[in-house]
Amino acid sequence: MPTLPAPDYPAEVRARLEADAKEVIARYPGARSALLPLLHLVQAEEGHVTRTGIRFCAEQLDLTTAEVTAVSTFYSMYRRRPSGDYQVGVCTNTLCAVMGGDAIFEELKEHLGVDNGETTEDGAVTLEHIECNAACDFAPVVMVNWEFFDNQTPQSARQLVDDLRAGRTVEPTRGAPLCTFKETARMLAGFPDERPGAVEATGGAGPASLIGLRLAKGEAAPGRGADHVIAPRTTTDQPTDEPPSGHPAEQAPSGHPSSHDAPHETSASDDQHPAGPTAKEGE
Numbered sequence: 001m002p003t004l005p006a007p008d009y010p011a012e013v014r015a016r017l018e019a020d021a022k023e024v025i026a027r028y029p030g031a032r033s034a035l036l037p038l039l040h041l042v043q044a045e046e047g048h049v050t051r052t053g054i055r056f057c058a059e060q061l062d063l064t065t066a067e068v069t070a071v072s073t074f075y076s077m078y079r080r081r082p083s084g085d086y087q088v089g090v091c092t093n094t095l096c097a098v099m100g101g102d103a104i105f106e107e108l109k110e111h112l113g114v115d116n117g118e119t120t121e122d123g124a125v126t127l128e129h130i131e132c133n134a135a136c137d138f139a140p141v142v143m144v145n146w147e148f149f150d151n152q153t154p155q156s157a158r159q160l161v162d163d164l165r166a167g168r169t170v171e172p173t174r175g176a177p178l179c180t181f182k183e184t185a186r187m188l189a190g191f192p193d194e195r196p197g198a199v200e201a202t203g204g205a206g207p208a209s210l211i212g213l214r215l216a217k218g219e220a221a222p223g224r225g226a227d228h229v230i231a232p233r234t235t236t237d238q239p240t241d242e243p244p245s246g247h248p249a250e251q252a253p254s255g256h257p258s259s260h261d262a263p264h265e266t267s268a269s270d271d272q273h274p275a276g277p278t279a280k281e282g283e
Contacts, residue, residue, distance in 0.1 A: 006051035006065075014056070017045065021060045024190055032061050037189045039072050044185035048079035077188075084119045085180045086164045089130035089143040090157070096132075100153060101140040105129050107154035108161060124165045126181075137206020138173070145184045147172040176201045 008014060020041055025034045035057060042053030054068045061068075072078045090105040091097075108127055112120050119126040135141045138150030142157050149160060150173040163170050170178050176198045187193050205213075 040189035084126035
């Protein structure tokens with residue numbers, strides 16, 4: 001068992017963190033709502049959430065260390081042990097996996113000599129597999145400190161980690177310039193990125209997602225005729241002959257533009273199985 005209580009920060013560090021914490025807490029009507037950004041703040045100090053960081057958060061918000069620990073161990077974005085300057089995450093969810101994400105992950109494990117969640121001996125890179133990052137248009141995707149590196153291959157991913165470990169400049173495919181994990185954690189705590197040009201740097205969704213959006217809005221997709229346009233949903237309950245996809249060969253269901261819009265029986269709408277009395281908020 002660890003020695004309790006947890007050690008405190010050095011006086012100068014604590015004074016600086018208290019000033020930052022005061023600024024964060026002031027953004028919220030209830031102090032305990034600031035717990036998530038405060039955890040990022042202490043993570044920015046040491047690279048992971050330590051017992052000292054948990055104690056600090058608890059004292060600032062008048063919580064118990066058990067309450068803070070419960071939150072910090074629930075979310076995977078908070079590290080529980082020392083990690084690298086660069087968190088290299090390989091998406092192994094469905095589309096990225098079949099496009100090569102699994103191969104990339106296996107290649108990096110062998111090349112770096114680490115397993116999932118482990119850090120290289122030089123402390124530069126922590127490797128982990130991650131779930132979908134909503135960048136399927138660019139699969140397979142690797143993220144470094146939550147910045148996108150799109151359309152990767154085992155070879156390009158290997159070069160990426162080699163460059164990171166060698167201290168060479170690495171540019172994300174889109175978005176802000178790369179920074180260390182501690183710097184990223186401070187931004188997630190709600191403090192601005194003051195690097196020149198970082199705020200202006202941006203990146204958008206891929207063409208496949210944008211085509212889907214255009215179709216959903218009733219616009220024609222590039223290179224497609226009007227017969228492939230999805231008709232916007234109507235708000236009327238009257239039957240319509242408009243096919244749900246806009247394609248002439250597809251028949252529209254009677255009386256409803258989409259089965260997803262059909263009402264479903266729930267306890268609130270079923271007289272035979274009522275949900276019971278409604279409690280007020282907080283009860």
